Amino acid sequence: MKTRTVRRSQLVPHTIDGRTELVLDTYEVAVPVPPRDWDRTVLTTVTTAAALIGAACIVWSTASIGDLLTRVTVAPAAYAAAAVFDLVWLSCMALEWLARYDQARAALPRRAGYVALAIAMAAVGTHGWIADQAAIGIVGAAVSGLAKTMWTVVLRHHAKPLDPRTQQWVDKQRAEAGGRLAMVAVRRELTRAEALVEAERLAISGDSADAPEAPPETPEPEENAPEVEAEARPYGPMTITDAVRTALSTNITDPEAVLRYVRKVADANAKEESVTRTLRMLRKTS
Known part of the structure; x- marks a missing residue:
């Protein structure tokens, strides 16, 4: 079994002239080294390779489609638009990755990714056909197809589908959390609406929202009161x-x-x- 040396420290009592203090003592200890996780190493390597393939695919497709679009527009705009073709299906792959635990939510970005891939491949093939290089156009289009296939295989390996009962539990929890999140915006909207109604009321009545409240009245002694206040009328509010x-x-x-x-x-x-x-x-x- 392989081991590795690790430096550790601990507090130990140390006495000088009859006075003891806790001091830091450093020592070395051999700890076992776990066996190398080759599965994780291989998966990490494959994922890295898929990322490099995706980057190369973007470069190739952008150069090919950009050259096609320069026939009708300036080069900066052409290459900027060309980068969109592969970025769309790669973005759909990223959304599919985020929904790897929920196959129902992953279905839409997966289908959208295939549609975007087909459009990108058609654009690359069109460039080769217009340049009288049909074979090169087909091979160039296959680059995007291979990159998409590689990412699909990697995502399928990372995906961890849930069983039906667990998926229902997750959906209920997600719906409950989403409802609480939605109520934040709803309460903010209601508060804003109530504030507008109050502002309108104050504007119509001519009162000020900042008017100080009347101080609490201190009852005066009966002999010092200048007069007795009349009682409120028993009918309706008064102006x-x-x-x-x-x-x-x-x-x-x-x-x-x-x-x-x-x-x-x-x-x-x-x-x-x-x-x-x-x-x-x-x-x-x-």
Whole structure:
């Protein structure tokens, strides 16, 4: 059995002149080396080779299709568009990789990848046919086909399909998590809508959202109260004007007392300026 030397450390007591302290002691120990995982090594090598094949495929297809498109457009635009052909099916392969535990979700990117591959191969073959090199066009198109085949085999090896019961459990968990995620956006939308409704209400009523709340009233001693506030009318809500008129009719003339009465029977957030202006107007008309 193979071993390897590992340096480790531990705290040990060390005494000098009768005083003991814990100090760090370093030592070496031989630990067994696990056998090499050749399966993982081979899989990593194959995956790396597939990545290199994909990169070479992109270079070849881009050069071939780019040369085809330069016949009708400038070279930068032609080669930029040519890179799309292989990048599309490679992106579909990446999505298929992400869905390797869910065959139902992997089916769509797999089919889309085959369609994109067929279009890329047709474009490469068309380039060879237009250049009077049909054989080279066929061989060039086969490069993309081989790269796609290689990646399909690698993905199938990495894929770990779930049994039907486990797949149903995963789907339910995914749906529940997706529902909670969706509710975040829904609550944000509802909050924004409520804020717009409140802003519209404040704009129509003329009230200010930042108006300070009325301070809690301290009941005055009965002998010091200038007057007794009138009770609220037993019918329907009152407007500020009606509340001020009622206060005046019950001999409540002090502006602060009128304001307290209005906030009590009409609008708890009534502004002092509005009440004062209404009070002056009713006094002039009386």
